[in-house]
Amino acid sequence: MKRHSDPDSMEHVAGRVEALHDHFKESKEKMVGVTGQNPFGDIRHPDERPGEPHPSEHAVNALHGFRDRMHTQFDAAATLMNSTGGALREAARALRETDAAAADSVTVKDGSLD
Template sequence: MPESDPDSLEQVAGQVEAIHEQFKKTKDGVTGVTGENPFGAIKRPDELEPGEHPSEGMVDALGTLRDGVHKQFDAAAELMTSTGGALRDAARALRETDDAARDSLTVRDGSLQV
């Protein structure tokens, strides 16, 4: 019969939850264009709308990409939090089952042959 190891489950839960923090830190490193636009003029001057900066389209595209990447990082971080919680719940259930079995089992000297 396999042995349950709630302590190992809780250790893994802590490691999974630490991934949550790594996702949050990495997400902060994904930024859009700040300051001067590094792409310079993307459109030719005759293609510009009145008042449009030559590379606004690129800045907007990068902003949309950044927002999408941020959403993916947020979703992954939440998944890690949920996974950690599920592992902790499993560890608690194993402990409760072991405790209940210990309390319910009475072995009298010589009465149980294995």
């Protein structure tokens, strides 16, 4: 019987896919947005309208919103990588069980395996 995949290869790929989970988590942690002093400075409206945020605050808020959306994407990708790795491991287990069951139920009558 010719097979296009084997359990060992599937488990190897599962490990590589699951490693992507860690890479996504590490990348997420590196995306922090604006921390410390506002890099855009203390910019004010020309007419000093009271009660309105400074344009630099708008920029910081936009960057934080972007960061939050990207964190959500990184989390989703990491979860997907874990699920994919688990599915590959389950498929490898099923292949091994199928091979074991087939080996137990094969009867050779012509003596060709002797």
